[in-house]
Amino acid sequence: MTPLHTTSVRRRRLGAAAAAAGLLATLLAAGPAAATPDPGDAPAERTPSSEQAAAAEALTRSGDIPSVDEVVHSGNIRHLANVPKDALPGTNSDLAFQGRYAFAGNYDGFRIFDIRNPRDPKTVAQVLCPGAQNDISVSGNLLFLSTDSSRSDDSCASTSQSATEKSSWEGIKVFDISDKRNPRYVAAVETACGSHTHTLVPERRDVYVYVSSYSPNALFPDCRPPHDGISVIKVPRNAPEKSRVVGFPVLFPGEGPDGGGNPGGPVNPGVSKTTGCHDITVLPSRDLAAGACMGDGILFDIRDPERPKVLDQVQDNVNFAFWHSATFNQDARKVVFTDELGGGGGATCNPETGPNRGADGIYDIVGKGDGRKLVFRGYYKIDRHQAPTENCVAHNGSLIPVKGRDIMVQAWYQGGVSVWEFTDSTRPREIAYFERGPLSTDTAATGGSWSAYYYNGHIYSNDITKGLDVLKLDDRRTDPAKRVRMRELNVQTQPDYLDRSGG
Template sequence: MRRTFPALLFATVLALGVLPAPATASHNADQHKRMELLFTSPNSAINSDLAFWGDHAFIGYYRNDRAVGGFRIFDISDPAGPRLLKDFSCDGLQNDPIVWDRNGNGIADLLLLAVDRTMAAPECGAPRTAEHGDPTGWEGVRVFEMSDDPADPFAEINQVEAVYTDCGAHTITLWPGELDETNKLLVYVSSYPLRAGPTCGDTEYLNTANPYDEDPGSPASPLHGVIQVVEVPLDDPSAANELPVQPAISYPGDPDGINDWCERSLTGPGQPCPGPFEPAAVACHDIVVHVDTRQGAAACAEQGQVWNIDDNGIPDTANPTLIADDEVSSGGTGNIPGAIDFFHSAMFNNDATVVNWVDESFGSGCPPMTSWAARPWHPAGVHKTGKMFFSDLATGAFLSEFQVGDLRPDPAPTAYCSAHMGMAVMGIQRDLLVNAWYTGGVDVIDFSKPTRLKEIAYYDIAGPGPQGSDNWSAYPYTGPLFQGGPGIPVYASDGVHAPDSARGMVVFRTIIEKAGKGGIVDHLNPQTMD
């Protein structure tokens, strides 16, 4: 979530993403260790998530303040010098991508985009509606077919379907586990009613006249309370559709059973609450899947949960195998110390014995601090937030926590270095996590010994607030390796707070010693460990 309204502590939606205004620089030079900045691609946009297949990287982008959005495709056969192949205009927030190669020739020819903003129509080129809750508007998942001619890849890109989903699609997770039997991909859609939508939220959920709603007779819950599942047949992506099953989300053991935006003083001290937001949510923001063990770890705003994934590819959300909660919002029963503003994302280690939880802060600073309003189960207080936590998957026991601002604090009053999006380095003999920290830059954390975390590499670009590092996502992708010299490519997106000075897709050379054998992958979709 991004904060751009002065009267509301700059609160609005980006990534749930809470992002404060530009900060005064406290660092006069880039801070880095075992990471080298090699490439940037400025594009005056908020650059969101990335996906990779073969020699190509796909990065979504958009702006909040104007109708700008789409995705870019880069040739990364030489990671030190990517080439822009295509800049495809298709407005919509957030434009997080998923890609797939249907023909097995190493070139992705299927792309999905998550759209979390009410549009006047599903097609690319449709304008944004004046109101998020426009009763005839569309939001959800767009489906594209792309040419995969090795001589001229992506020469044609055609939108073939658009699947409407309640509350839009804030993030999407690919589940390929049943592909051999069904020749269909499943996509888990995470979203929540921060704002109203055509069939989302406290005021709009009774609407049954939306032309894009596949089940108009069943009004959605004002709290949302589900994830949605989209099925994409590989032999006919134009037949993509939402499955009728909607796995239900709940918060077992939580004192009020909801994520109450005002509990975290989201709109700022002294400001009306909930302000422009819906009162509360029961919903997930991100879901990571570990395909080999058929498990999903879900960051569901109020709690983190681990689920088994059934033989049909549907997560068993009714029976979590692990529930992670913080001490403050749980009233003292939680297994994670301190306060968590928003369970934003999750990640497994390679063996699926440890799970990482990311808290996206609603506060400000580096490290961020959040003012919590009093509730019957906890007093008002100010808490350090924006940290990541590691839990034992078998027992749920808390193992450790990390906040980049504890190592490299920024005293500027509006600095902001909350944890956000990252990925484990797959297929190696150590457990390494690459992560983006907004104005705190990008780092690599060794959690092979999860009670003894070690930050082994980082890069924080100098500059006044987001004129320096401004990173949304950071991922290790070892499809193409560097043509000269050692190192693992790490790709990041930049431009969240200050899109006019966005660096776009950023590439770092990252030196990781003693990583062991393996680690070469030929594709990477965020949140899918396959």
């Protein structure tokens, strides 16, 4: 762990300038192979115009945004630790938790941390297994990774290979983590169009995996349109080598080559055509799931996990470009959907983009049973404007479990980490934040917090370039959550916090 950067506690100003613009490495391959960036989350670096670079420099000089790499935060957050990247140089991605361990995805594999002391996380293992995004989840002794870049085979020594080749492989990899220091690769399941993300629906004897993927192409033998659903994998806990696809439920039935999802442009300019789902969050205690599916948000019933049933489908063709992820509130009366405008690479936290695009959309769930509907109530977006060189948009977050309040923590790439409340769906507000200044005022490089989640009293953020950050939130509105203890947390498999939440 390296020393923390200088930290400033101050309220960000939005002035005139803002308006103007101990290692055990478990290596399963000889060396990292390049992972192919995937649409929706890992855009390539881009060169800003001279005007944008000048504007970024002016913003840092004026103090309206932090200087390069400077850490700033609200007074109710403390930055406890940062663990930089080590043997895995790729893009850091998602997080999962179990007991005293945090599991961090990376485009080149995954890393396991011992977080027993949140002030000093220790690396337990690093596993080299390239395959973007390496979206990660854990359940019992099993760890799951998503591969959504076309590979030469399903091994951890694979290389990039065109999706036009029938022999190419994408899908889900399964590891045995009963020995955290020596994870063991035990199974792989190929899925149509790969696995951009995945969601676990755990049962006692088996684990169901909902696989989200998109962007089919007639030239791809294993990913041809229509691709209007999700792959469902059944994983026997005691025999993961027998894992298999048990179904492909269609979530967007309809006429035409792409089913009944959002047609996108030119019918709906600036909106993604729905050709699958980006991410799904399940609430097993309520037999509910919410899907963020490119041009659509959906609510569905998962009482039969192999045959989910859509209850409602909504679109926002004015402000939402790419439905990215979803979060239920504690009593399953609301869903927060995120819009990843610009695919994660755009500088969208600025006055020109405005407060309603690249934001969260808050929806109430009204009605009962099969008649439940999603009703839009409001938007939330951070008001701390960022430099033209900073990618910033709504991304992965989780609830902070406080009884009687709806509060979540969320990653905003280079916009940092935001803690915000939506108890009143129509009047959301930020209550805490943490961020760094831009990676550069000359080059628009992709960086910032990919995922920011609350787990057992602390916030953990997996920064794309800077590594793992640990934050401590001290605020009377969120302090009751410190009494909530989880044995395991995969944010997209949302627990029922109600029987654990403090008053």
